Amino acid sequence: MINHWIGKKILTFFMEVGRLWRLFILLIIATRYLFGRMDLVLKQMRVIGVNSLPLISVVSIFTGAVTAWQAVYQFNGVMPEGMTIDFLGAAVNAAILIELSPVLAGIVIAGRVGASIAAELGTMKVTEQIDALETLAIDPIRYLAGPRFVAGWTMMPVLVIYSNIIAHLGAFVVSKFLIGVSSATFFGSIQRYFSVYNVYSGLIKAFIFGGGTALIGCSIGFNTEGGAEGVGKSTIKAFVFSSAFILIADYILAMILF
Amino acid sequence: MIKINNLSKSFNGKPVLQNINLTIPDGKTMVIVGQSGCGKTVLLRSIIGLMHPDSGSILINNKDITKMSQSELFQVRLDFGMLFQGAALFDSMTVRENVGLALNEHTTLSREQISEKVDERLSMVGLDTIGDKYPSELSGGMKKRVGLARALIMDPKYVLYDEPTTGLDPIMSEQINKLIMDTHSQLDVTSIIVTHDMHSAFTVGDIIAMIVDGRVIFCGTVDEFQSSDHEYVKRFAVLQFGAS
Numbered sequence: 069m070i071n072h073w074i075g076k077k078i079l080t081f082f083m084e085v086g087r088l089w090r091l092f093i094l095l096i097i098a099t100r101y102l103f104g105r106m107d108l109v110l111k112q113m114r115v116i117g118v119n120s121l122p123l124i125s126v127v128s129i130f131t132g133a134v135t136a137w138q139a140v141y142q143f144n145g146v147m148p149e150g151m152t153i154d155f156l157g158a159a160v161n162a163a164i165l166i167e168l169s170p171v172l173a174g175i176v177i178a179g180r181v182g183a184s185i186a187a188e189l190g191t192m193k194v195t196e197q198i199d200a201l202e203t204l205a206i207d208p209i210r211y212l213a214g215p216r217f218v219a220g221w222t223m224m225p226v227l228v229i230y231s232n233i234i235a236h237l238g239a240f241v242v243s244k245f246l247i248g249v250s251s252a253t254f255f256g257s258i259q260r261y262f263s264v265y266n267v268y269s270g271l272i273k274a275f276i277f278g279g280g281t282a283l284i285g286c287s288i289g290f291n292t293e294g295g296a297e298g299v300g301k302s303t304i305k306a307f308v309f310s311s312a313f314i315l316i317a318d319y320i321l322a323m324i325l326f
Numbered sequence: 327m328i329k330i331n332n333l334s335k336s337f338n339g340k341p342v343l344q345n346i347n348l349t350i351p352d353g354k355t356m357v358i359v360g361q362s363g364c365g366k367t368v369l370l371r372s373i374i375g376l377m378h379p380d381s382g383s384i385l386i387n388n389k390d391i392t393k394m395s396q397s398e399l400f401q402v403r404l405d406f407g408m409l410f411q412g413a414a415l416f417d418s419m420t421v422r423e424n425v426g427l428a429l430n431e432h433t434t435l436s437r438e439q440i441s442e443k444v445d446e447r448l449s450m451v452g453l454d455t456i457g458d459k460y461p462s463e464l465s466g467g468m469k470k471r472v473g474l475a476r477a478l479i480m481d482p483k484y485v486l487y488d489e490p491t492t493g494l495d496p497i498m499s500e501q502i503n504k505l506i507m508d509t510h511s512q513l514d515v516t517s518i519i520v521t522h523d524m525h526s527a528f529t530v531g532d533i534i535a536m537i538v539d540g541r542v543i544f545c546g547t548v549d550e551f552q553s554s555d556h557e558y559v560k561r562f563a564v565l566q567f568g569a570s
């Protein structure tokens with residue numbers, strides 16, 4: 069009984085991975101065609117990128133703020149006070165660049181973009197709009213998934229750069245006005261320990277998280293069945309799958325990159 | 327000519343279409359009637375390659391659509407227009423964008439030329455004033471008419487209708503029937519209409535085929551259908567008119 073259930077779950081998982089892989093290959097092929105369709109890509113870049121800025125701003129500023137606050141709290145008692153102040157900028161900087169910005173922005177995008185792609189394409193699937201596209205001899209993978217996929221992997225690094233800046237701002241404000249670290253000390257610390265590799269690794273993560281989220285949203289959307297209820301299920305599934313993908317990929321990338 | 331040979335399809339072991347044989351000559355209108363759930367939509371979707379039969383063949387001008395690659399299939403679909411049961415309009419686009427999409431994607435016509443053609447099709451279905459509305463602002467009958475305008479935009483040779491009058495009031499049904507006939511005479515198309523509305527079937531059809539339990543139990547002209555001795559055929563026609 070339980071064996072049967074587990075077996076079925078494992079089978080569905082591999083089917084899902086197979087679908088993702090197939091769609092991924094088709095999307096890579098479709099990318100060539102998208103060079104001529106910048107109108108479609110730009111529209112999705114706006115939806116995925118520009119429209120996510122307010123949410124990313126809120127998440128990033130508080131992430132930066134709490135990181136600075138927690139860093140001081142954790143360092144206290146472990147290090148002499150002078151050293152805490154000295155390390156604060158550097159610690160916050162590394163944490164934001166490597167982990168916090170890519171992963172938190174990634175999960176916010178999984179919720180906002182991955183889920184909305186799945187809901188939009190899922191609705192189109194269950195109301196036969198995708199079939200209608202096919203009867204008009206328009207390939208839904210090129211026309212619908214392609215622009216979303218390209219916008220996903222191009223806009224995510226941009227969002228992460230933006231998130232880096234806003235998070236540093238949040239951390240700086242807390243450090244200066246609540247902890248009492250001078251601007252010179254804070255930025256001096258960042259400068260002394262700064263490694264450009266941290267920026268790159270964060271952007272590589274962003275690229276993979278963004279592409280993965282869009283891919284998962286499209287695949288789940290295209291395979292939606294069962295009316296409004298099915299669309300609801302797909303929406304949740306897209307969020308769960310893409311968040312899980314981000315956390316697992318983050319771990320794997322950490323092993324590779326560091 | 328569309329020729330369907332020994333077409334069978336089942337879902338999860340449950341047979342839906344069994345050994346369907348039908349021929350639709352060029353320029354004719356075939357109406358396929360049958361109870362809800364008898365497989366009419368599955369048949370229509372198979373003809374345009376949205377579903378793949380388990381066995382059998384569908385020949386469009388002697389080319390088997392069931393054996394085509396994706397790109398060949400897209401090529402053949404340029405000759406087809408399909409009106410979906412729920413119209414299936416793209417709800418993120420205006421009426422004009424819906425109707426003009428295929429021209430935008432497949433031709434090099436200028437914006438003005440496309441606009442002109444869209445206007446022509448919209449006025450053909452009697453909807454020249456609603457081009458800038460979104461599908462959510464339209465009634466069921468209007469959606470179907472926009473769906474028809476969209477299906478006809480590429481001047482198809484074959485037009486497929488999935489229950490064009492189902493769920494419409496009698497006056498709107500009559501309008502749609504008239505549109506189907508106008509389309510047929512003005513654009514010289516071959517049509518397949520799937521319905522359980524016998525009045526519509528008799529009005530627009532040249533040939534009527536009846537499907538019961540996934541099999542064709544009758545295929546003939548409207549006159550032959552009306553004078554048929556077949557038990558089920560008689561019962562279906564009588565009950566339909568009795569009910570409405």
Ligand SMILES: Nc1ncnc2c1ncn2[C@@H]1O[C@H](COP(=O)(O)OP(=O)(O)O)[C@@H](O)[C@H]1O
Binds near residue numbers: 361367368
């Ligand atoms: N994608 C599908 N998966 C499983 N069963 C299906 C699918 N499409 C249709 N069916 C089944 O096939 C039968 C015929 O469906 P359909 O062709 O839609 O009937 P109708 O004649 O009312 O259009 C129904 O029993 C339906 O449940």
Ligand SMILES: [Mg+2]
Binds near residue numbers: 366368
């Ligand atoms: Mg149907």
